[in-house]
Amino acid sequence: MIIHLNELSFEKFGVGDEKVYKRVCDLLEVPLYVFVFDYVKRKDAAEDIVAETLFKLWMNRAKMKGPLHIQRFAYFTARNMAIDLLKQAAHEKTGPAGSMGDLGQLEDLIDETRTTRELEDAEISFRLAMKEMEALMQQLPPKLRQVFHLRFIDGMNVADIARLSGTAHSTVYNQCRAACEKIRKGLEEKGLKDFL
Amino acid sequence: MTNMPNADLPDLIDKYRRQTLTEAEREALQRWLNEHEDNRTYFDKITAPGEIEGMVKAILEMDRGAIRGKLEARRRKL
Numbered sequence: 001m002i003i004h005l006n007e008l009s010f011e012k013f014g015v016g017d018e019k020v021y022k023r024v025c026d027l028l029e030v031p032l033y034v035f036v037f038d039y040v041k042r043k044d045a046a047e048d049i050v051a052e053t054l055f056k057l058w059m060n061r062a063k064m065k066g067p068l069h070i071q072r073f074a075y076f077t078a079r080n081m082a083i084d085l086l087k088q089a090a091h092e093k094t095g096p097a098g099s100m101g102d103l104g105q106l107e108d109l110i111d112e113t114r115t116t117r118e119l120e121d122a123e124i125s126f127r128l129a130m131k132e133m134e135a136l137m138q139q140l141p142p143k144l145r146q147v148f149h150l151r152f153i154d155g156m157n158v159a160d161i162a163r164l165s166g167t168a169h170s171t172v173y174n175q176c177r178a179a180c181e182k183i184r185k186g187l188e189e190k191g192l193k194d195f196l
Numbered sequence: 197m198t199n200m201p202n203a204d205l206p207d208l209i210d211k212y213r214r215q216t217l218t219e220a221e222r223e224a225l226q227r228w229l230n231e232h233e234d235n236r237t238y239f240d241k242i243t244a245p246g247e248i249e250g251m252v253k254a255i256l257e258m259d260r261g262a263i264r265g266k267l268e269a270r271r272r273k274l
Contacts (some may be wrong), residue, residue: 125251180256
């Protein structure tokens with residue numbers, strides 16, 4: 001279960017409370033993006049799929065039976081869309097009359113018996129990525145570390161962080177950018193070390 | 197698939213990566229690896245050099261504003 005998702009007012013989500021829906025989006029969009037990006041390997045396509053998934057979640061809000069159902073629904077929806085996109089790309093590559101051999105691996109992806117396991121693995125992977133982020137975060141100055149934690153670990157949006165810290169949106173936005181840049185540089189240095 | 201609560205696994209794998217596992221934790225991780233070949237496959241994938249760093253990089257580069265923009269555009273059409 002994604003951290004904090006079970007703390008939300010589920011009843012309010014079901015009746016379309018905007019604040020709760022936005023919080024669900026805050027909590028789901030990063031893990032969903034990581035999950036989908038692993039399939040499609042394209043930033044724009046992953047962003048499209050996450051947006052469409054969150055939209056479908058809104059459309060189906062009244063049918064959700066609990067926080068875990070919300071999470072599962074989102075992952076299954078995103079996964080199916082990612083597979084559809086890969087299928088479409090494979091068809092474009094081979095043509096409608098071409099060999100279906102390239103689609104063989106995709107058929108494996110559709111195997112329902114593997115789906116639950118895959119979603120569990122995705123959750124573990126996301127938690128590992130968060131742990132790595134927390135470790136990298138330690139190299140940041142205190143203020144940037146605090147903003148980065150609120151944004152990426154707690155999943156808060158810029159407006160809420162600005163309200164909480166009593167600073168302007170633009171300040172929070174710039175702090176997030178600066179923190180990301182420092183962490184990205186830290187990753188590059190770590191990557192270089194790994195290959196030396 | 198596994199008898200270990202999934203909440204423990206990220207901790208164990210993270211400690212494995214940082215080489216800070218205790219003997220008891222190493223044994224727990226080994227038991228989990230021996231339980232099913234899928235566990236080993238996943239473990240090898242996630243601990244491959246650059247795998248987790250790649251996920252972190254993807255997170256840092258994602259445009260949450262673009263996602264929200266696309267989401268709101270869809271909702272406005274309702």
